[in-house]
Amino acid sequence: MNPASKPGNFPLIPRRSKINILSVLAVVALLYIIAAYVTNAAPDRVINGLPQIFNFVFGNLIPPNWSYYDTVAGSLLETWNIALLATTLSVFFCLPIAFLSASNINTSSILYNIVRFAMNVLRTIPDLVLAVIFVGLVGIGAMAGIYALFFFSVGILAKLISETIESIDPDPLEAIRSTGGNTLQVIWYGVMPQILPHYISYSLYVLEINVRASVVLGFVGAGGVGLILNQQLNFFNYGNVSMIILMTFVVVTLIDVVSIRLRERIV
Amino acid sequence: MIEFKNVSLTYPNGHQGLKNVNLEINQGEMIVVVGLSGAGKSTLIRSMNQLVKPTEGELLIDGKNSLKFNERELREMRTDIGMIFQSYNLVRRMSVLRNVLSGALGRTNTLRSILGLFKKEDKQLALASLDRVGIAEKAYSRADQLSGGQQQRVSIARALTQKTKVFLADEPVASLDPPTSHIVMKDLRRINREDNITMIVNLHFIDMAMEYADRIIGMRSGEVVFDGPASEVTEKTFEDIYGRPIKEDDMLSEDAGAEANDTHGEDLDTKGETASSEEADSK
Ligand SMILES: Nc1ncnc2c1ncn2[C@@H]1O[C@H](COP(=O)(O)OP(=O)(O)OP(=O)(O)O)[C@@H](O)[C@H]1O
Ligand SMILES: [Mg+2]
Numbered sequence: 001m002n003p004a005s006k007p008g009n010f011p012l013i014p015r016r017s018k019i020n021i022l023s024v025l026a027v028v029a030l031l032y033i034i035a036a037y038v039t040n041a042a043p044d045r046v047i048n049g050l051p052q053i054f055n056f057v058f059g060n061l062i063p064p065n066w067s068y069y070d071t072v073a074g075s076l077l078e079t080w081n082i083a084l085l086a087t088t089l090s091v092f093f094c095l096p097i098a099f100l101s102a103s104n105i106n107t108s109s110i111l112y113n114i115v116r117f118a119m120n121v122l123r124t125i126p127d128l129v130l131a132v133i134f135v136g137l138v139g140i141g142a143m144a145g146i147y148a149l150f151f152f153s154v155g156i157l158a159k160l161i162s163e164t165i166e167s168i169d170p171d172p173l174e175a176i177r178s179t180g181g182n183t184l185q186v187i188w189y190g191v192m193p194q195i196l197p198h199y200i201s202y203s204l205y206v207l208e209i210n211v212r213a214s215v216v217l218g219f220v221g222a223g224g225v226g227l228i229l230n231q232q233l234n235f236f237n238y239g240n241v242s243m244i245i246l247m248t249f250v251v252v253t254l255i256d257v258v259s260i261r262l263r264e265r266i267v
Numbered sequence: 268m269i270e271f272k273n274v275s276l277t278y279p280n281g282h283q284g285l286k287n288v289n290l291e292i293n294q295g296e297m298i299v300v301v302g303l304s305g306a307g308k309s310t311l312i313r314s315m316n317q318l319v320k321p322t323e324g325e326l327l328i329d330g331k332n333s334l335k336f337n338e339r340e341l342r343e344m345r346t347d348i349g350m351i352f353q354s355y356n357l358v359r360r361m362s363v364l365r366n367v368l369s370g371a372l373g374r375t376n377t378l379r380s381i382l383g384l385f386k387k388e389d390k391q392l393a394l395a396s397l398d399r400v401g402i403a404e405k406a407y408s409r410a411d412q413l414s415g416g417q418q419q420r421v422s423i424a425r426a427l428t429q430k431t432k433v434f435l436a437d438e439p440v441a442s443l444d445p446p447t448s449h450i451v452m453k454d455l456r457r458i459n460r461e462d463n464i465t466m467i468v469n470l471h472f473i474d475m476a477m478e479y480a481d482r483i484i485g486m487r488s489g490e491v492v493f494d495g496p497a498s499e500v501t502e503k504t505f506e507d508i509y510g511r512p513i514k515e516d517d518m519l520s521e522d523a524g525a526e527a528n529d530t531h532g533e534d535l536d537t538k539g540e541t542a543s544s545e546e547a548d549s550k
Binding site (some may be wrong): 169171172174175176177178179180181182184185188189190193194196197 | 298316342343344345346347348349350352354356357358359360362369370372373374377380381390422425429541
């Protein structure tokens with residue numbers, strides 16, 4: 001229907017889309033109600049819980065135990081090392097996988113689909129589950145964390161980079177192919193220069209994610225600051241707990257800020 | 268020598284790009300291919316280095332049927348054919364010199380090329396090629412910092428660095444203004460004369476074709492409908508090729524050549540243009 005042909009007033013949004021929008025909103029509202037009901041998160045319970053939280057923060061967490069500083073620093077360094085090593089390794093290993101799962105480079109549709117499928121499966125496994133698996137395989141400690149984050153980051157990076165590869169300008173590749181260059185040369189001279197800024201930026205982004213993930217992974221025994229956080233919580237050493245939280249907050253924020261600045265300058 | 272014997276090409280969607288083409292192209296010829304949009308000019312040019320593969324017939328390159336080549340033979344054949352594209356097809360974020368050196372990839376082994384260890388003579392040739400088209404001083408600039416005309420000359424330098432016997436150029440000047448178009452076409456003709464490199468160029472302006480071609484191939488809906496020396500070509504020939512009267516749009520412009528000379532000084536004052544303008548003056 002052409003609005004111009006209608007006499008007088010006509011709706012800005014067609015009726016059909018109005019009904020669609022309303023039904024989506026109704027479904028969302030229903031989901032909220034179910035969620036609140038199932039978790040018992042009635043508003044009064046949330047409000048009554050607040051004084052308890054207040055007492056815990058001001059009675060137990062404050063003041064932090066400042067002298068616990070060295071232990072935390074050591075563990076944070078381990079967390080950083082786990083994230084850095086896992087990221088660095090994945091940055092290299094994701095490349096061949098990214099090229100195999102980019103349809104404009106890998107023209108064999110069988111191989112393409114196999115790699116895509118494997119990567120989709122890998123990405124459905126949460127990092128925490130990967131950590132539990134590797135703690136089981138290689139024992140408690142930093143090594144399990146490195147393995148877990150390595151596979152986790154390969155999944156993310158391969159996806160992000162293969163999408164970048166698929167969106168590049170195909171013309172230069174054709175030119176290099178027409179000079180008689182082989183596939184690796186086409187990739188190195190045609191693709192890499194085009195994806196390099198994104199490649200670096202995504203790698204930094206994954207490093208940020210890995211630092212935060214590696215804090216949590218310690219809870220399941222995969223090394224780093226999460227390991228001592230878990231211990232101190234179990235011993236009710238809340239002064240130590242708050243010291244860990246405080247220092248972790250500062251370090252993670254610092255890493256994020258530096259990394260975001262760097263990424264802004266690259267792309 | 269390149270020889271088409273009953274070559275046809277059907278695209279996967281069923282469209283016939285080439286219909287029973289028979290051609291013989293000798294070393295050192297300067298050929299311009301003309302025809303309306305969609306006539307199959309690009310298809311003809313791109314089938315010579317098999318960026319598109321003909322589906323029937325024989326395409327002999329130095330006597331060997333290139334349609335039977337395996338992957339390795341195909342790459343080897345391509346190292347002997349340089350190509351120049353309408354949109355230059357440079358890697359924009361890479362330096363001019365690296366772009367030009369990528370012409371030498373076909374004869375550089377994979378490991379060396381990944382490490383950037385090109386042979387000394389290849390690096391010298393790359394720089395000399397840039398010098399021939401008059402933009403040696405841009406060697407370390409990023410490709411996307413150059414003007415369109417300069418970028419097209421980088422791609423000519425890339426083809427020169429490839430050390431080929433044949434240049435294919437698919438509408439090399441379609442994205443350029445008239446004066447720059449003449450600069451680029453003069454570079455191509457100069458290379459054809461000096462190096463005896465076969466030039467096969469798609470153009471869609473009649474006056475340009477007449478000015479630079481020794482031989483003209485006319486195409487219409489996938490068929491070669493004219494093939495002969497430029498000296499025999501008249502306005503009537505073009506009307507036959509196009510299947511309609513000639514329009515003003517089919518001409519670049521009457522005084523384009525003169526304009527080209529005027530702009531040499533102010534636009535891009537480099538050696539290549541000086542060489543080409545001398546050539547223009549002498550004629
Ligand atoms: N990849 C393709 N798949 C299907 N049809 C194609 C393909 N490439 C070209 N064609 C068709 O083949 C015909 C010839 O195309 P071609 O690009 O060779 O024409 P052209 O003479 O170069 O035209 P132009 O002057 O517009 O560049 C056109 O009708 C075009 O639509
Ligand atoms: Mg074309």
